[in-house]
Amino acid sequence: MIEDAAVAILIKKAREAQQNAYAPYSHFSVGAAVLTEDTRIYTGCNVENASYGLTMCAERNAIYNAVAGGCRVFRALALVGTGPDWITPCGACRQVMEEFHIPEIILTKSNDTYKIVSLRALLPHAFGL
Numbered sequence: 001m002i003e004d005a006a007v008a009i010l011i012k013k014a015r016e017a018q019q020n021a022y023a024p025y026s027h028f029s030v031g032a033a034v035l036t037e038d039t040r041i042y043t044g045c046n047v048e049n050a051s052y053g054l055t056m057c058a059e060r061n062a063i064y065n066a067v068a069g070g071c072r073v074f075r076a077l078a079l080v081g082t083g084p085d086w087i088t089p090c091g092a093c094r095q096v097m098e099e100f101h102i103p104e105i106i107l108t109k110s111n112d113t114y115k116i117v118s119l120r121a122l123l124p125h126a127f128g129l
């Protein structure tokens, strides 16, 4: 299990990335931060497009950023959004988390309270090759 101090750092980094969200259509800014096996942190924000379907989520941007940096083994991902409810990843992002076996997903509310859920709980019966 990821330690509380590491969770706090991941949430802080995700909040920083959220500041860079490009969300002129939904006005829903999202940030994500992944912790790699070798304790590096990569972040991402959502990037929308006038052609709505081209929008890329914060989580996938964070994961792909880490992969581009040479990291493929992850310990955890933190996700931050806007509004009073828990933010949870979309189905596409869950499948990408499955690809890289991200074991712990840190979900937050806007006041930074958090809960840790397993990828197995988020995506039972996942597709894999």
Ligand SMILES: O=c1ccn([C@H]2C[C@H](O)[C@@H](CO)O2)c(=O)[nH]1
Residues within 6 Å of the ligand: 023, 026, 028, 029, 030, 045, 046, 047, 048, 055, 056, 057, 058, 059, 079, 087, 088, 089, 090, 093
């Ligand atoms: O977990 C989520 C949920 C939504 N979004 C983005 C996509 C879109 O830009 C906006 C509204 O769906 O939020 C994310 O980045 N991650």
Ligand SMILES: [Zn+2]
Residues within 6 Å of the ligand: 057, 058, 059, 060, 089, 090, 091, 092, 093, 094
């Ligand atoms: Zn998504």
